[in-house]
Amino acid sequence: xxxxxxxxxxxxHDSQSTEGFLPAGVSYRPGLVDAATxxxxxxxxxxxxxxxxxxxxxxxxxxxxxxxxxxCGTVGWxxxxxxxxxxxxxxESALPWPEIPQAFRDTVAxxxxxxxxxxxxxxxxxxxxYGPGAKMGLHQDxxxxxxxxxxxxxxxxxxxxxxVGGGVRSDKTQAFQxxxxxxxxxxxxxxxxxxxxxxxxxxxxxxxxxxxxxxLTFRKAL
Ligand code: MN
Numbered sequence: 593x594x595x596x597x598x599x600x601x602x603x604x605h606d607s608q609s610t611e612g613f614l615p616a617g618v619s620y621r622p623g624l625v626d627a628a629t630x631x632x633x634x635x636x637x638x639x640x641x642x643x644x645x646x647x648x649x650x651x652x653x654x655x656x657x658x659x660x661x662x663x664c665g666t667v668g669w670x671x672x673x674x675x676x677x678x679x680x681x682x683x684e685s686a687l688p689w690p691e692i693p694q695a696f697r698d699t700v701a702x703x704x705x706x707x708x709x710x711x712x713x714x715x716x717x718x719x720x721x722y723g724p725g726a727k728m729g730l731h732q733d734x735x736x737x738x739x740x741x742x743x744x745x746x747x748x749x750x751x752x753x754x755x756v757g758g759g760v761r762s763d764k765t766q767a768f769q770x771x772x773x774x775x776x777x778x779x780x781x782x783x784x785x786x787x788x789x790x791x792x793x794x795x796x797x798x799x800x801x802x803x804x805x806x807x808l809t810f811r812k813a814l
Contacts, residue, residue: 614766617782618756624703625746625773627798629695634748634802636693637719640664643690644682646721652676658726659789664690665716667813669735676735678716678813692717700744700810703775709742714810722752722805728789730761733778733811741812742779748772749797750805757786772798772805 614620625633646660649671663669667678668689681688696717704712720728733743747770754770757763767790770776778785792805 614756614768615758615782615785617778617780618785619707619777619779619782620768620770621703621775621777622771623773624775625699627773629699630748630773630799632695633699633746633808634799634806636695637748637806637808639693640690640719644668644687646719647684657728658722659728660721660723660726662719662721663716664692664696664719665714665813667716669716669718669811669813678735696808696810699746703744703746703777707742707777707779709779712742712744712810712812714744714812716811716813718809718811720807720809722750722789722792722807724794724804726789726804727791730755730757730765730786730788732784732786733809734784736811736813738812739783742777742783744810745770745776745778746808746810747774747776748806748808749799749802751793751796752805752807753790753793755786755788755790759784759786761786771796 641662644662646662648656648660650656650673651671652673652675667680670677670679670683700714704710749772752770753767755765755767757765797803
């Protein structure tokens with residue numbers, strides 16, 4: 593695990609500092625992606641969705657996700673009754689997932705400069721869409737091969753109430769408002785913390801043409 597002395601520096605210039613609020617290894621960076629870039633990223637998501645449509649995957653139990661899901665990258669995260677995993681092709685069409693767009697890679701490179709993972713090179717981007725009433729229960733991201741690699745989330749559109757807990761599901765959670773253009777990095781000792789989306793505030797998206805919320809979560813899956 594890398595040491596994380598950089599966290600205090602990251603928070604020092606943020607307008608909504610969460611220093612001392614979120615656990616170590618969880619870096620919340622409000623407003624890091626500017627409005628013009630948010631629009632570019634949202635359009636790139638629409639292009640991806642035209643080639644890899646959003647679906648509501650089945651959970652391994654009886655339900656389905658209330659968020660709709662698609663992916664880009666070498667592999668995509670998926671769920672069905674066989675469980676959670678990364679798959680090399682779209683389950684319904686057998687087509688490959690679209691490539692990660694250059695605009696996504698540029699944003700990741702900018703976000704990760706100055707962190708312990710400046711050359712973080714995601715091979716998968718899970719894109720969740722939260723429409724009215726969608727949420728995501730507390731979970732860990734644990735389907736990747738190397739937990740030394742961080743998970744990087746960029747939020748677009750509606751504001752979400754995002755929860756971060758501890759290393760076990762029953763640990764107390766803290767919530768904060770995750771807005772369009774904000775970035776969350778979970779790495780090092782924060783990598784395996786439980787997290788989820790309690791609710792999304794409909795109608796708060798600042799992006800023209802986007803109603804609802806996209807979360808882009810960048811992973812090194814393989
Ligand atoms: Mn997650």
